[in-house]
Amino acid sequence: MPASRSALYGQADHDLAPSAPDAAQLSPLVLGSTDIASAPDESFDAVTVRAPAGAAERRYVLAHALRVLTPGGRMTAFAPKDRGGLRLRKELEALGCEVGESARRHNRICLVVRPSAIKGLEEALAAGAPRQIAENGLWTQPGVFSWDRLDAGTNALLQVLPPFSGVGADFGAGIGLLALNVLASPKVTKLTLVELDRRALELSKRNIADPRAAFVWGDVRQNAGGLEGLDFVVSNPPFHEGGGEDKALGQAFIRAAAEALRKGGSLWIVANRHLPYEAILAESFAKVRLVGEGGGYKVFEARK
Numbered sequence: 001m002p003a004s005r006s007a008l009y010g011q012a013d014h015d016l017a018p019s020a021p022d023a024a025q026l027s028p029l030v031l032g033s034t035d036i037a038s039a040p041d042e043s044f045d046a047v048t049v050r051a052p053a054g055a056a057e058r059r060y061v062l063a064h065a066l067r068v069l070t071p072g073g074r075m076t077a078f079a080p081k082d083r084g085g086l087r088l089r090k091e092l093e094a095l096g097c098e099v100g101e102s103a104r105r106h107n108r109i110c111l112v113v114r115p116s117a118i119k120g121l122e123e124a125l126a127a128g129a130p131r132q133i134a135e136n137g138l139w140t141q142p143g144v145f146s147w148d149r150l151d152a153g154t155n156a157l158l159q160v161l162p163p164f165s166g167v168g169a170d171f172g173a174g175i176g177l178l179a180l181n182v183l184a185s186p187k188v189t190k191l192t193l194v195e196l197d198r199r200a201l202e203l204s205k206r207n208i209a210d211p212r213a214a215f216v217w218g219d220v221r222q223n224a225g226g227l228e229g230l231d232f233v234v235s236n237p238p239f240h241e242g243g244g245e246d247k248a249l250g251q252a253f254i255r256a257a258a259e260a261l262r263k264g265g266s267l268w269i270v271a272n273r274h275l276p277y278e279a280i281l282a283e284s285f286a287k288v289r290l291v292g293e294g295g296g297y298k299v300f301e302a303r304k
């Protein structure tokens, strides 16, 4: 008999749902993971899912997780009550599962055995799949940052972006909206998009057919792409990790930008007005200028 194969979607929480140490990682937010959509049908005996908060994204992930299970295979899915957990049971029942549910540490934990027929599989997969938005022609997917609307922070930055020149990077580039605007300047010779979410990075490749663009699936905090001597960096940095606010994430992006820029190079960054980035900007850069403020956002230019 072949050894049992198991998979994990998202960070493990062994207290809520045990998972094997050698489980294959299927979350797009973990570097080196396998795309759940490309995993073959019936390829795992057990799957543990840290279910995402967005409804269409969650159903898509649950449907894929059932699809990749062998007949009789088990799935454990969990989510905080207020971030989809209360809907897990119904969603799994709608996919044809009999659900055993328990509660622990404000989470709901659902255990199912793969049903012989997964109900509404195609529909759930289609509802969470990449698609092109008619108005702007951009590729997007439920689950990636601000997937179905223009983010107010991105917009604040777009309003004031100068025409850049030389070699630059977009830290946390999402599906590439900012990057597209940066590349509108013919004086930009190269732009590296660094992004942790593999889905967003793949979508940005579809959105940007420009030979000056380079794409790096990596963590800005670990200097993914080994960038140095840059003329400019643009960033609408993330400030949420695992559902909570994390100002350290934005601060790490600022430090990473300072390291990647040449002397005299500049960082253009947007921040939620209440986030304390001024001190770290002043610490890491020679000159900091508030370029614009409005709609709850501040945009800074920081020169090294």
Ligand SMILES: C[S@@+](CC[C@H](N)C(=O)[O-])C[C@H]1O[C@@H](n2cnc3c(N)ncnc32)[C@H](O)[C@@H]1O
Residues within 6 Å of the ligand: 145, 146, 151, 153, 154, 170, 171, 172, 173, 174, 175, 176, 177, 178, 194, 195, 196, 197, 200, 218, 219, 220, 221, 235, 236, 237, 238, 239
């Ligand atoms: C606020 S969004 C901005 C997206 C895009 N630049 C825009 O303005 O529409 C931040 C992006 O950073 C990505 N991200 C989060 N942590 C990251 C990290 N450590 N390294 C690289 N990218 C990260 C997120 O996946 C998200 O796409």
